[in-house]
Amino acid sequence: MKDSYSYPPRGLSREEAARYVGVGATTFDGLVQDGRMPKPLRIGKRVI
Secondary structure: OOOOOOOOOOOOOHHHHHHHHOOOHHHHHHHHHHOOOOOOOEEOOEEO
């Protein structure tokens, strides 16, 4: 059964999150360091 709703992406990797907001990974890291982006969470073995 296909879902007819569109959901925003969740559980993104660092590279995916940077691409999603339109910046490079290094810039994204700076945004996290500055507190302008949330820090990553560890869920099992993944860091998202």
